[in-house]
Amino acid sequence: MRSYATRHVAVHAAELETPAIRDIERAAVELPINGNTPDVRQSVLNKARTDPASSVSTTTAPSIPARPGTNSATSSSNSKLQFGKTLGTIPYMPNVLVTGCSSGIGFATALELARAGHHVFATMRHPERAPQLAHTAASEKLSIKILPLDVDSDESVNACFQSIAEPIDVLVNNAGIEVHGSVEELPLSSMIAVMNTNCFGAVRCIKAVLPQMRERQSGCIVNVSSIAGRIANSPLGAYSASKFALEAFCEALAGEVKPFNIRVALIEPGVQDTRMARDISTGPKSIYPQVERFSAFIRAVLADPVSPDASATAIRHVIESGTWQLRHLPGPNAAPFVGWRASMTDEEWVDWNALGDDDWYEAVQRDFGLDARRS
Ligand SMILES: NC(=O)c1ccc[n+]([C@@H]2O[C@H](COP(=O)([O-])OP(=O)(O)OC[C@H]3O[C@@H](n4cnc5c(N)ncnc54)[C@H](OP(=O)(O)O)[C@@H]3O)[C@@H](O)[C@H]2O)c1
Numbered sequence: 001m002r003s004y005a006t007r008h009v010a011v012h013a014a015e016l017e018t019p020a021i022r023d024i025e026r027a028a029v030e031l032p033i034n035g036n037t038p039d040v041r042q043s044v045l046n047k048a049r050t051d052p053a054s055s056v057s058t059t060t061a062p063s064i065p066a067r068p069g070t071n072s073a074t075s076s077s078n079s080k081l082q083f084g085k086t087l088g089t090i091p092y093m094p095n096v097l098v099t100g101c102s103s104g105i106g107f108a109t110a111l112e113l114a115r116a117g118h119h120v121f122a123t124m125r126h127p128e129r130a131p132q133l134a135h136t137a138a139s140e141k142l143s144i145k146i147l148p149l150d151v152d153s154d155e156s157v158n159a160c161f162q163s164i165a166e167p168i169d170v171l172v173n174n175a176g177i178e179v180h181g182s183v184e185e186l187p188l189s190s191m192i193a194v195m196n197t198n199c200f201g202a203v204r205c206i207k208a209v210l211p212q213m214r215e216r217q218s219g220c221i222v223n224v225s226s227i228a229g230r231i232a233n234s235p236l237g238a239y240s241a242s243k244f245a246l247e248a249f250c251e252a253l254a255g256e257v258k259p260f261n262i263r264v265a266l267i268e269p270g271v272q273d274t275r276m277a278r279d280i281s282t283g284p285k286s287i288y289p290q291v292e293r294f295s296a297f298i299r300a301v302l303a304d305p306v307s308p309d310a311s312a313t314a315i316r317h318v319i320e321s322g323t324w325q326l327r328h329l330p331g332p333n334a335a336p337f338v339g340w341r342a343s344m345t346d347e348e349w350v351d352w353n354a355l356g357d358d359d360w361y362e363a364v365q366r367d368f369g370l371d372a373r374r375s
Pocket residue numbers: 099100101102103104105106124125126130149150151152174175176177197201224225226227228268269270271272273274275276277308
């Protein structure tokens with residue numbers, strides 16, 4: 001076994017424009033292979049925790065190239081329009097539709113945007129079961145309109161978007177579910193369900209809003225993906241597949257609609273303290289050890305919880321800044337996790353996940369300073 005050997009993997013640095021994040025990635029990709037050094041990975045995590053500049057990465061908007069056959073004056077004036085900023089003397093606050101607002105990141109995003117003055121259509125499957133957002137909106141006199149929307153259903157998506165008379169300037173695809181379990185044990189119906197909600201649910205909403213954004217030559221589509229859209233491990237195979245698929249759709253879409261001055265962004269949270277993360281922290285019984293020990297790992301990460309506000313802040317930043325950056329890693333643990341994975345070859349990654357329990361818990365202790373056995 002090689003010790004103290006380092007690898008230099010040139011990854012992600014180009015897309016991670018904020019120097020702090022680029023530094024984190026560089027540090028993380030120069031890690032020792034067998035980890036016999038002092039805990040470099042932990043120091044990478046600690047650096048991210050204490051460096052707020054590393055929590056959101058962004059670039060400023062380039063000027064929009066005029067699309068052949070379109071009015072270049074319209075395109076370029078739209079390109080200068082930054083939501084939330086003053087346009088002349090009039091502050092331009094867009095109408096934003098957010099999916100999955102009953103809890104977690106969607107709930108936090110609806111409040112973050114409305115408190116900043118945006119007009120929010122906060123959608124959820126069962127508004128009657130989640131009255132808290134309506135109560136907060138009423139007590140703070142926020143511009144939040146709550147509408148029913150189930151992203152799994154064509155009928156529900158059509159009915160919701162058709163019921164809104166105002167233009168929708170920004171769509172935030174946040175609604176999501178998680179399923180976890182080994183490929184052998186997880187029912188195919190669960191795999192299809194997670195793909196339907198996390199990928200096709202977002203695509204349904206995108207298709208519903210694109211015609212109006214294209215006609216207006218203006219819009220912004222923010223999609224809450226995950227670091228699981230870049231990293232796949234057991235027992236999150238089906239969940240990761242849904243997020244990888246969402247990322248592929250969005251990456252292709254971004255180039256398709258940029259000529260129409262429509263921005264597309266992917267928000268990739270790490271582990272944030274929501275109902276979903278808490279659910280993953282309790283594993284079903286499995287014949288595969290990865291299921292239980294990954295739950296233990298999530299429990300250990302959640303012992304130092306990151307608020308979903310970190311994603312809400314990043315989403316607001318994407319909307320207001322006019323950035324054309326595709327991928328964003330909100331919160332203190334997203335960039336380090338992505339950098340840590342990037343420090344391994346694919347085969348080393350497979351081997352890490354295939355370790356026996358004792359070696360795996362030891363590796364987690366070494367790489368993250370987390371005692372997952374006790375969590
Ligand atoms: N928390 C994390 O660590 C983390 C990390 C990476 C990515 N994410 C992503 O963040 C997003 C939000 O998750 P969260 O962590 O905030 O978890 P959460 O608190 O469980 O929120 C999920 C939201 O999605 C809604 N939803 C589920 N299926 C829906 C459907 N068919 N139609 C409409 N809404 C639906 C839920 O509504 P109901 O109340 O009706 O179930 C809920 O409002 C998800 O896309 C998730 O994959 C989370």
